[in-house]
Amino acid sequence: MKGVTVITHPLVQHNLTRLRDHRTRPQEFRRVLGQVAALMLYEATRSFAVRRTSVETPLAPAQGFSLSREVVLVPVLRAGLGMLDAILQLIPNARVGFIGLKREETTLRAQFYHKSLPKDLHRFEVILIDPMLATGGSTVAAVNLLSELRARHVRLVNLVAAPEGIRHVRRHCPDLPIFTAAVDRKLNDRGYIVPGLGDAGDRLFGV
Ligand code: PRP
Ligand code: URA
Numbered sequence: 001m002k003g004v005t006v007i008t009h010p011l012v013q014h015n016l017t018r019l020r021d022h023r024t025r026p027q028e029f030r031r032v033l034g035q036v037a038a039l040m041l042y043e044a045t046r047s048f049a050v051r052r053t054s055v056e057t058p059l060a061p062a063q064g065f066s067l068s069r070e071v072v073l074v075p076v077l078r079a080g081l082g083m084l085d086a087i088l089q090l091i092p093n094a095r096v097g098f099i100g101l102k103r104e105e106t107t108l109r110a111q112f113y114h115k116s117l118p119k120d121l122h123r124f125e126v127i128l129i130d131p132m133l134a135t136g137g138s139t140v141a142a143v144n145l146l147s148e149l150r151a152r153h154v155r156l157v158n159l160v161a162a163p164e165g166i167r168h169v170r171r172h173c174p175d176l177p178i179f180t181a182a183v184d185r186k187l188n189d190r191g192y193i194v195p196g197l198g199d200a201g202d203r204l205f206g207v
Pocket of ligand 2: 079132134191192193194196197198199200201
């Protein structure tokens with residue numbers, strides 16, 4: 001699918017399988033989700049713009065690179081929190097914004113309950129973080145909000161996506177790069193990804 005990168009690295013797939021396992025308890029789920037997020041970040045940031053720079057090593061001048069833009073991480077609450085800390089370890093100077101979205105159980109419509117984002121988003125690389133892309137409603141709502149706030153360089157780090165959700169996101173956000181570890185079979189009639197891993201927020205926080 002255009003704009004969708006499925007990260008097939010063995011360590012990502014190994015850890016995804018542990019997350020899918022219904023026997024994985026919240027403590028381990030949190031740890032493994034963090035590990036997988038860190039592994040996925042390498043691929044998801046491969047196309048970050050860089051500029052040439054030079055430094056002095058103890059021995060001589062050296063040519064190198066630095067990131068052209070600062071980074072804003074935007075986890076979608078709650079489940080996105082499970083990937084945040086591990087990504088922050090790798091980009092410690094990133095700013096962090098939050099988007100609270102909750103799917104209404106019957107309509108599956110995502111409703112905002114929290115928005116807290118840095119200003120001047122157009123200057124930043126924005127990494128939207130949400131492990132689950134089911135109907136795609138939450139991702140579209142989050143990306144629309146980021147666009148209203150003038151974000152221009154947005155990408156999604158996701159763990160498991162449903163084909164229906166990807167199609168929905170593609171229709172509404174055709175330019176959004178999506179990085180995921182799996183595109184699963186389908187959504188069930190309650191909007192859950194099958195086989196998926198269940199309710200990511202509940203499994204993270206033991207609800
Ligand atoms: C889950 C998940 C995604 C969303 C995906 O969040 O974390 O944000 O559903 O579904 P969609 O693609 O159909 O919009 P939920 O609203 O259940 O909130 P939670 O993370 O607090 O559990
Ligand atoms: N949200 C989840 O956490 N899991 C799903 O399968 C769908 C939405």
